Amino acid sequence: MRATTAALAFAFGLVTAGPATAAPSRPAAVAPAPRAGALRAFDDKIAATKQAMMGDPLAARKAAEQAVAMATAMASEPGVSPGDAAISLATARWLLGETMIGMNDTAQAKALIDQALASVVRFDPGSKLEGDLRRSRATLAEAAGNVQGALNDYLAAYAIFRAVGQQRSQAIALQDIGGLYLEAGDYARVRDYYGQSLAAYHDDPWLNLATYNNRGQAWREEHKFSQAEAEYRLALTSARQLESPLLEARILTNLADAQSQAGRNDAALKTIAAADRLVRSGEGAGWRPFVQGVRAMIAARRGDHQGAGRLFARAFAGQRLDRTEMPYRELHEAAAETYERLGDRDLALAHLKAFQRLDSEALRLTASASSQLMAAKFDFANLKRGQLERDILIERQRTEFRTRLFTGLGGALLVIFGLLSFGYVSIRRSRDRVRVANTELSATNFALEKALKARTDFLATTSHEIRTPLNGILGMTQVLLADRRLTGDVRDRIELLNDAGETMKSLVDDILDVAKMEAGELTIAMEDVSLSKLIGDIWRLWRAAAAAKGLVLSCSLEDAPERVIVDQDRLRQILSNLLSNAIKFTSQGRVMLNVRGVEHGGRSEVEFVVRDTGIGIAPEDQPMIFEAFTQVNNSTTRDYSGTGLGLTISRRLARALGGDIAIASERGEGACFTVTLPLARIGTANARIDEDAGLSADRLDQASMLLVDRNVAQHALMRILLTPEVRSIDIVVSAEEAIAWMERQHFDHVVIEGASAGSDSMTAIDGIRRIIARADENATRTSLLAAPCETLSAAALFAAGASQVILKPIGAADLIAALKKSYQAPSPAILRDVSSANG
């Protein structure tokens, strides 16, 4: 409940001062001079724009556009200096930019503000207009999540307003900075900056209202309710001065919640009743459901669940519970609790469902906004480093403006508009994009985000640290297993150790992946990919794992494009996760990978279907399986090990690729996962897969190879060169040794380094012939790798009868290409081998 009300306070309590538009931006020195006609008409248009900005955004935009046109035309008027024309245009652009900001068109607004700022910096640096423009730019930076940039501009604006003696604008700039800290959850500084704002200027009830309300909120966030109450009472005075029943009701709602949380429920009831009277009709009517909702929450806290139930019914009257919006989230949660107590299971469930719907929506928004929000958080850490200096500066200046406070009050007309003046449902300003994300995500308020960030950091660091010792464990088990002398029980034990290490490694990798995704650091690298190669590789890789469990893994392609643009590492990761799961949870039967191209709503998609005959997943468990760290029911966990992260990662990856994963399954009936990705077809060819490919050693990478090479110094290089290309490689130094090895075991391919088969060229050619003769008996492919010389002619080499002759010197890449080629385009000699090998 505590978290709920804190979040509620945030959702309901946000009050911001808007931009300080409408103050005459032309330097005072210009104004008294006789104005050219064009300038006078322009001034009138500017005044009209400012007037319209108070209530009619569309009219304001139109007027501002006209002002821009007038200012543009002015440049060619006689009697208007280039500087005046430039400043006029900048003023008009600024106002147009501000109306764009008001209408959430940040891209256009940014272009206008940037242009205007550039010419003001040139023609009238240090003017109030520059300060106003910097404030506008800061607003946009804040909306884009660039908190550091926003702060810099707010501070620059503040310094300018201070230099030109604009106290009210100074106060607004200080409130802006306070607003940044409100987003950061640094409540002490919120109070500090709003306090300074009040010291700078306190004759404007709008500004005062924002100050008191936000300070109240800062106290409430820290659960200091009596201080919060005192602030809200001051805010109430300002709201009454403004004669706005809606504002008064909003402050009263905040006050009532603070009182109720402080345990003073009787006072809270009186307060909320006063709020209710204000919103029965008129502009505040839209606020009424929230008044009733908070009233219900107070009733519930008093133990009056019957009353709370009735009030919740009123708060939600006329609302479809499956269609409510984000601000209702906490009310749903509280209502569910109340109805649960009242025994009304159906309503409780409906509210719980609504709460979960908004909650998951909140989480979805977090995911999409997270990188921005995280970046903002990160910037706050930087921001605080320079804090001390700035605080000292501001403190010094505060003393200064106290002495000036009554000396320089200009007659500037200040229009403040924003969230506040239009009520909670009206135009939300785009400067609040980051803030809106927060406001809507009442659940994921700052405390939660901090926790999330801390968790992400922790997971990333920990998984990184675990890799280091794993490096030693897995490295050594691999070295040990590579030793062929190792046999029997000892090999089994080390294999077990290696498997456990591998499992741990994939666990750590998965955790790191999830941490990265939560931090918004998932990167996607699209490339042109051959689907038949990719699917073929995946299939061959997992077929062995399936076979080891006595399962068949089949693979088929239907109308799937041969070439697509996709991130192949991510696709491989998704399919490997699904196949690994399917094999893990299937004890008998088969696993099928089916890839098919489909047309869906005019766009081409590819479906990757992984089907198994395993234990299946009950429908009620299916929504949970994509959640992190979930594994369906205890019996599953007992029977099978695993983290449950694979599916979470796969779904996120699929979504990052623009697609999704669906599941169809019944308990005991096997499961079917369908990954659908929007993969545009390149060309018309379809992907094909050869069912038998790789089953027999008709490819180099499936071959067991024996290399005969007398030059021991060359062995390591040859082994390293050939290992990536073949299934296994053994190296011997002489014809005798080669023949002895071939007696003991079967090789698919023997490569003879020509000079190695004997001690001189005469014995060499004899040795080569003996090896080839032995190889022919076993239908073994032979490649003769040799440099012709005086005693060992090319003719003699070709005559030795090898399947293939490769002449040295040769580059390593060409050697491998030649070895591969011997499998693709069989020469007659090789054909003989192949036919007998397959026959």
Added chain:
Amino acid sequence: MKILFVDDDAMNRRVVKDMLDVVGASMDEADCGEAGLARIDDEDYHVILMDLRMPGMDGLTATQLIRQRLDAKARLPIVVVTADTSSDLQKRCASAGADGVLMKPVAMASLIDTIGRLMARSDGLGVVLN
């Protein structure tokens, strides 16, 4: 076949040395960028394996310095070996001039594959068998 591994962690060096020993390749060690550069001056290597984070000169700086050499050693194959998982890792390594990246924990198969494929590269920098 001679390989140099520059890494400050003795356990890492030992593991990779033993892995290379399985295929018969020998490995020299250096524990920081400076020591690695000195080794390269004195010896001929087929491949350099380079950790990133080390006390003293880091791996990317050392890689850049090798690429700036005026002799044939400027084109030595360099493979970065790291536990760094940041998303711009590949880009940073490539722009420093590294030919490949291996993630820790290093799997023996991918260690051998990576070195083998570098030896057999087809851009004219692969080894020639005489």
